[in-house]
Amino acid sequence: MPSWIAGVVVVLVVAVAVAAKLAARTRAPDPGWFIDSTRAAGALTVIGTMFAVLLAFTIFFALQSYQRARDGASMEAVAVTELHNVADVLEGHGGDRLHGGLICYGRAVVADEWPAMGRGEASPVVVHWVESMVRDFAATTPTGASQEAAYGQWFDQQAERRDGRRARLAEATPSVPVPLWIVLGIGATAILTYMCVQADKRESAVVQAIPIAFVSALVGSALVVIAFLDHPYADWSGGIQPDEMRVTLQLIDDGHAAPCSEHGDPP
Numbered sequence: 001m002p003s004w005i006a007g008v009v010v011v012l013v014v015a016v017a018v019a020a021k022l023a024a025r026t027r028a029p030d031p032g033w034f035i036d037s038t039r040a041a042g043a044l045t046v047i048g049t050m051f052a053v054l055l056a057f058t059i060f061f062a063l064q065s066y067q068r069a070r071d072g073a074s075m076e077a078v079a080v081t082e083l084h085n086v087a088d089v090l091e092g093h094g095g096d097r098l099h100g101g102l103i104c105y106g107r108a109v110v111a112d113e114w115p116a117m118g119r120g121e122a123s124p125v126v127v128h129w130v131e132s133m134v135r136d137f138a139a140t141t142p143t144g145a146s147q148e149a150a151y152g153q154w155f156d157q158q159a160e161r162r163d164g165r166r167a168r169l170a171e172a173t174p175s176v177p178v179p180l181w182i183v184l185g186i187g188a189t190a191i192l193t194y195m196c197v198q199a200d201k202r203e204s205a206v207v208q209a210i211p212i213a214f215v216s217a218l219v220g221s222a223l224v225v226i227a228f229l230d231h232p233y234a235d236w237s238g239g240i241q242p243d244e245m246r247v248t249l250q251l252i253d254d255g256h257a258a259p260c261s262e263h264g265d266p267p
Helices: 004-027 037-091 097-118 124-138 145-170 178-196 205-230 243-252
Strands: none
Touching: 004 178, 004 205, 037 097, 037 145, 037 178, 037 205, 037 243, 097 124, 097 145, 097 243, 178 205
16 A cells, blocks of 8 residues: 555545534534533543553554564564575585575565565465475585584574564464454543534634644554554555565575576476
């Protein structure tokens, strides 16, 4: 989703809230619907405080999900770089099986799995290269102390790569549950509705519009931020991109023959 849509959503929320408040103002009795304005303001304070606490908790929860997605992508990219270095020891600088599989894996992550994660899916192409690397590594026979040490290190780095990929895939699906979104919607609606019924003809339209405009802008912006953090791979400005894996590809794609296309597709 383009980033400008988020701004449009906030503007629409503000416009609807202000229009509703001014419409209520034209129909409000004099001096308003509430006999005790102090008691009415106190009720709004309680509702607003409860909503603010829930909103802060949800933003914190979504931010943790966003950070886990970023950390997983970084861990995976570093592990692929280290696997490339281990492959240099296991099959020499001229070997192509392990090196080629890692290059194809990186290309598939960037070109196929990242767009798939935006849809909440994984890439079967990446799974193909994972299985291919397992077969190629199983066919490797270490000779000498250095290769035996590298053989054991391969398992450690593969575990790092697997954990990193699992972490970023786990955050491809929204982490904020639907019931929580419903409660947030109820809270936002309750606050704005309560502010609308506090309309007072004795004040000017501008004075009546400014408070609800500010509150609706903050509420709308906060909900948009939660949606952004809850979809870390979506096409937003600031969405997580495969930059770390692209850097890794620049390091490991050094002329070895790779049995795949530029986008990681197998032959």
